[in-house]
Amino acid sequence: MNEESKQKISQFVDGDLDQAEAISLLKEMYSSPELLEKYNRYQAIGHALKNDAFLVTSSDFSARVSQQIEAEPTIIAPQPKSNFFMLYQKPCALAASIAIVAVLVHWREPNTIATNPSALLSSPLALSAIGHQLPAAPVVSAPTDQQQPVTPRIHQYLQAHNSSIYSPDATELKRLNQVAYSNKKQP
Amino acid sequence: MKTPFLLIAIILPTSSLAADEPPDGKQILEKMAHAMHSLNYQGTVAFVRGGKLDTMAYYHATQNNIEQERMSSLNSPLREITRQSGRVSHLYPATGIHMTEERPFEDSFLLNIPKRIGELEAYYSVNVLDDDEKVALLPAYAIELKPKDQLRYSRKIWIEKNNSLPVRTETFDVTGQQVEEMSFTKLEIKDKLPILNAMEQWHGLAEDKRICAYKTKIVDFATAPFTADQLPPGFHVLFFTQRTLKPSDQPVNHLIIGDGLSFVSIYLEHSQSNTANYQSNGVQTIGSVRFYSQPLDNYDLTVMGEVPEETISLIANSIKLKTDKH
Numbered sequence: 001m002n003e004e005s006k007q008k009i010s011q012f013v014d015g016d017l018d019q020a021e022a023i024s025l026l027k028e029m030y031s032s033p034e035l036l037e038k039y040n041r042y043q044a045i046g047h048a049l050k051n052d053a054f055l056v057t058s059s060d061f062s063a064r065v066s067q068q069i070e071a072e073p074t075i076i077a078p079q080p081k082s083n084f085f086m087l088y089q090k091p092c093a094l095a096a097s098i099a100i101v102a103v104l105v106h107w108r109e110p111n112t113i114a115t116n117p118s119a120l121l122s123s124p125l126a127l128s129a130i131g132h133q134l135p136a137a138p139v140v141s142a143p144t145d146q147q148q149p150v151t152p153r154i155h156q157y158l159q160a161h162n163s164s165i166y167s168p169d170a171t172e173l174k175r176l177n178q179v180a181y182s183n184k185k186q187p
Numbered sequence: 188m189k190t191p192f193l194l195i196a197i198i199l200p201t202s203s204l205a206a207d208e209p210p211d212g213k214q215i216l217e218k219m220a221h222a223m224h225s226l227n228y229q230g231t232v233a234f235v236r237g238g239k240l241d242t243m244a245y246y247h248a249t250q251n252n253i254e255q256e257r258m259s260s261l262n263s264p265l266r267e268i269t270r271q272s273g274r275v276s277h278l279y280p281a282t283g284i285h286m287t288e289e290r291p292f293e294d295s296f297l298l299n300i301p302k303r304i305g306e307l308e309a310y311y312s313v314n315v316l317d318d319d320e321k322v323a324l325l326p327a328y329a330i331e332l333k334p335k336d337q338l339r340y341s342r343k344i345w346i347e348k349n350n351s352l353p354v355r356t357e358t359f360d361v362t363g364q365q366v367e368e369m370s371f372t373k374l375e376i377k378d379k380l381p382i383l384n385a386m387e388q389w390h391g392l393a394e395d396k397r398i399c400a401y402k403t404k405i406v407d408f409a410t411a412p413f414t415a416d417q418l419p420p421g422f423h424v425l426f427f428t429q430r431t432l433k434p435s436d437q438p439v440n441h442l443i444i445g446d447g448l449s450f451v452s453i454y455l456e457h458s459q460s461n462t463a464n465y466q467s468n469g470v471q472t473i474g475s476v477r478f479y480s481q482p483l484d485n486y487d488l489t490v491m492g493e494v495p496e497e498t499i500s501l502i503a504n505s506i507k508l509k510t511d512k513h
Contacts, residue, residue: 150473153459154489156432158476160441161452161491163268163277163288 005035013042212313212330215346216304222351223247223295224254230374231261232297236367237474245296245371248380255382258296269383270296289405292425292443292450297369298344298353301447310335310421310446320345322354323371332448337361338419338498339449350376358475361495366475411440412486413455417505419498421446435459444502451492451502458487470496479503 008025011017017025029035150158227248234241243258256270269276273291277284293299301307317329327345334341345355354374358367408427415424422444429438435456442453470479478491479499483506490503 153432154473154478154480157452157454157478157489157491158473160430160432160439160454161443161450161476163275163286163290 006038009035009039009042013039210315210318210328212315213304213308215315215328215330215351216300216313216344218351219344219346219353220300220302220304223297223300223353225249226350226352227377227380228350228352228374229377229380231372232258233370233372234368235370237472237476239474242372246380248382250379250382253382256296257383268296271382289428290426291405292445298356299445299448299450307332307447310339311448316343322347323374325349325354325374327354336420337495338421338501339446339494340366342448347374352376358493366493408442411442411455412509413440413483414507414509415442415444415453415502415505416507418444419501419505422451422498422502425450449492449494451490451494451498453502453506454489454491455483455486455506458482458485470499484508 005025005028008017008021009029012022012025029039229244229246232243232245234243242261244261246255246257248255248257254271257267259265259267263281265280267278267280269278270290270293273289275288275290275293277286279285294302304313307313311332311334314331314333315328316331320327320329322345326348328348330344330346332342332344340361341359343357343359344353346352347354352374353369355370356368357365360366406427406429408424411427418424423446424442425445426443428441430441431437432439437457440453440455442455444451444453470477472478475493476491477494477496477499478489480487480489481503482488486508488503488506490499490506492499492502
């Protein structure tokens with residue numbers, strides 16, 4: 001992988017690459033696992049900077065998930081008798097779904113894809129247009145099994161417990177946004 | 188006439204041996220506890236708790252038996268905390284909030300340590316890990332306070348050799364994972380530092396900007412609607428107060444217990460919906476604090492502190508309602 005490719009991935013993640021270059025880079029990434037891994041790393045760094053906690057997945061995470069899905073047994077349900085409506089049900093539903101997705105994508109991000117090519121990665125419709133599978137985004141998760149937000153009462157208790165650490169400021173609640181718990185023990 | 192020479196011959200080897208003796212951890216800690224209260228010093232302190240970093244400007248001044256400790260945050264939200272004569276004042280310049288509370292059981296924002304180190308010996312072993320470490324380029328002793336059971340956290344304290352001040356502390360849970368760290372990044376010893384009026388800045392605010400959030404007063408624990416007779420070994424009652432916490436106006440019973448190094452808060456208030464979401468989740472963690480909530484008859488009980496999960500559970504189980512109080 002050359003420096004130019006790395007630079008382009010970085011620009012791509014930052015949304016600084018124009019559309020033609022982005023599509024060219026995407027094609028390059030699909031044929032190069034090394035580039036894909038680099039892209040995943042840059043995305044993970046971006047997530048880590050925006051969030052307090054994240055879990056880094058291994059580079060073959062998406063491949064292993066795909067393998068597991070493929071290994072799942074296929075469930076064959078009994079076929080109902082076909083009629084005129086059911087004959088056209090699937091194509092109609094597919095067409096309706098595509099129309100809804102197209103409307104939603106246009107409504108949500110009419111300019112995003114043009115101005116920010118990295119948004120291609122979060123837009124299934126746009127990606128299907130270039131006919132490739134998406135690289136897996138890193139799983140963003142908390143470091144503990146289960147988390148829930150701190151209630152204002154618990155925040156007040158923390159503040160009364162150690163007022164030199166926990167302030168009554170509302171921003172403090174945002175800072176202490178998660179509480180981790182385990183079900184290991186009950187007193 | 189031979190006696191003086193003989194005396195010198197005996198003294199010299201003895202004093203040479205004394206200089207080579209490893210320093211005694213307990214004596215170093217006692218010297219530190221004294222220095223923390225008697226010296227004037229200021230600097231910048233970084234606190235890391237639960238992976239979050241807070242950097243504060245720190246001042247400690249002492250004059251005519253009055254001791255004042257102040258911390259000002261260097262990052263938003265700005266706040267200033269002052270401790271003087273067992274009273275802690277908080278000022279939030281942006282919101283105009285001012286709070287005062289009585290906390291006579293605490294001595295320092297930096298490190299809780301009893302004046303009589305001997306009190307700790309039943310539950311902690313004091314070891315000198317290294318007598319030649321450097322913290323912020325200052326030569327320091329590294330002292331370990333290792334618990335003798337699984338009911339408390341272990342600590343390492345780096346004590347600067349020249350002035351015996353703590354320049355760094357680390358707290359570890361029972362698995363050896365660090366839960367808290369305090370470290371001076373800059374420290375100056377001064378002959379004199381002024382004792383400031385903590386309220387000056389607050390009075391400078393326009394009257395409509397001043398909010399006095401709450402004041403707490405110590406109450407006799409005998410008036411509490413509960414008892415805490417079966418506390419884990421080493422923990423004893425330090426302080427009891429009844430305060431109102433918004434939005435309800437009903438009093439919240441707040442008991443603080445400690446073992447000399449760690450404090451645990453016990454809250455009891457008439458049941459509301461605030462703890463209902465937590466009651467089935469076991470002991471929970473936020474930053475370096477663990478807590479547990481459960482209903483207790485028609486009350487909600489919450490136990491919270493920088494102690495292991497097992498200790499929180501034992502304390503929660505030791506709380507019993509007085510039969511004539513509910």
